[in-house]
Amino acid sequence: MASSPQPPTIHDVARLAKVSTSTASRVLGNYGRFSEATRKRVMEAIETLGYRPNSVARSMVTRRTHTLGVVCADISSPFFSGVVRGITDEARRHGYSILLTNTDEEVASEREAVGLLVDKQVDGLIVATVDVADVEHLRTAMSHGKQVVLFDRPSSAIEADAVTVDDVGAMREAVTHLLEHGHRRIGILTELRIEREADWAELLGPDLDRPRGEINASAARLLGYLRAHRDAGVEVDPALVGRTGGYDVEGAAEVTRRLLTAPDRPTALVTTDNMMTLGAYQAIRELDLELPGELSFVGFDNLDWTTLVRPALTVIEQPVHEIGVMAARRLIARLGGESGPPELIELPTTFLIRESVAPPRN
Amino acid sequence: MASSPQPPTIHDVARLAKVSTSTASRVLGNYGRFSEATRKRVMEAIETLGYRPNSVARSMVTRRTHTLGVVCADISSPFFSGVVRGITDEARRHGYSILLTNTDEEVASEREAVGLLVDKQVDGLIVATVDVADVEHLRTAMSHGKQVVLFDRPSSAIEADAVTVDDVGAMREAVTHLLEHGHRRIGILTELRIEREADWAELLGPDLDRPRGEINASAARLLGYLRAHRDAGVEVDPALVGRTGGYDVEGAAEVTRRLLTAPDRPTALVTTDNMMTLGAYQAIRELDLELPGELSFVGFDNLDWTTLVRPALTVIEQPVHEIGVMAARRLIARLGGESGPPELIELPTTFLIRESVAPPRN
DNA sequence: CTGAAAGCGCTTACAG
């Protein structure tokens, strides 16, 4: 075991094994030709020196770092930490490491993170992009030869694989469940930012059947909400759509309070992600509304606490770990040379019926 | 913007700026001497080529990667994801990136992770070691010149900085609170693995005032529990100590069930980490025990759901984000050349009194 | 089967 100064290099093992560095490198990488005798000598030298190849030097020449860059909004959120766990698990199986960054939903941070990761020569990027319409930096990275895979937020503005869940279907199922219980005023809580009023109009417009892809997860979930209503022949009161304009628990609670204290308040509420679920539930607690008697509730994401509260919450579950696994798998396949058009993988969600939905009291 | 093939190198900018690569490198790194005129030319060349330095090549010569290796048990747990967020935040402020690994509490995984990170030439390591007594691989890494900082689990078996919380004090405070409410049979739920019975005897032995350092967080928390009892002159029934022998929610629920259905069951229960808290609470729900009437409860970690359930749970809060920040700060300080004996930073916890504690019914 | 040589993209003494 070498002490602090210089760890042994391949030159040291070559010298000790009395071979050239070329030969040492060959047995190390187990390629090319070499006799059994030299193999042994080299292995012994490696052993006695405690030699370990320097990955950085290797990357320098192979132009591969076996490192994947991950850019998510916030690793401390249950959704992202679950996905990242899936990513690291799958990456590790294939000999890849993960370089982690957070954006806090700031496009500037995302740009910086992507730049940094590219500079560090990651082999590819897995990103939950902040803005599906603002992906120029990702396109640039791809033009520099980096593979990218999107998750949670597919974007048609870039030719990249994406893994997500069937957001439209998931929300449609949940809202239909509520409608079937007789609810006619169903509130929805979403972070959705609407930049231009026109987008909003378009979203609510007649073209409810457009394919998704150019819209983000929140918009897709709202679309599912709208389609369920249309299918049931129920008109949506725009006042029932609570938008926070950002991921923020406090904001979610605030909007929920407003929604639920309005004169003609909804008899049921659905949320579109874990932050909204948490904020909404907090507000419901404060308002001391009894579930499901005074209000029916469907949350998004099967957070562990949703079975701990009473009544247990009916929720839409996303396969978080699997999202990560699939994203990593896609990326690694591309790195392995797989070609072909971008794939959009839509993983199924699971609607978990528990105890927070009942017919409206009237 | 270069297209797929080779991104521009410093040679390209040198050529375009009509200087040598040495000079280009100097203005790029803004060191050494160069005239304003050449600075301009080089900057322009960089601009027009869209040149970005290759970090890997730079690391090769500087022997610095500006990358920190993080090894935690499981990034998807709220504790670790919170700490890692703190680490990445502080690291980023100082221009460092994070390479993330999980051990699932397996020493073998930890060894592998540390080896991998060292091979990748991280500048230093931040680790929540699986076994505070089995840190040979960390000592090896240090002897190779890598700085390491421990968190959550300080170890006296290695000369490294460590950041943790005052586990003994935290648990002592919580248990004292329970004792003051009149509880005499207080159960404790811990993952603590006891390899040899002797260790167990020693832990329960008379030397309750030994300093911590050679014991892990779980043992320290148990120690706090024991000291609180001793200070109050209350004897501890060993049957009240529920050990799961590992981090596992289901196991925690199982042990809790056993503890709470025993003939002379405890009137209060404390847990020693977030997994135990979750498992214990699940079991309490199943058993349909009313809090705090039939059972008083104090959880570990201020998980977001602990204020959502009714009654809200009294908990011991750890400053998770700050743990990460401090760990990163320590490491970066060492990388900056700070010397001196290892520092043990014990961050304070906060005891949040809510509604889950009351006098025993009796 | 093996070795000498070049090169990956940078930085950094060292001369001038």
Place this chain on the structure above:
DNA sequence: CTGAAAGCGCTTACAG
């Protein structure tokens, strides 16, 4: 103020 040269630790054609 600037450039030629060496070198970081590897891998990989290319000869032999």
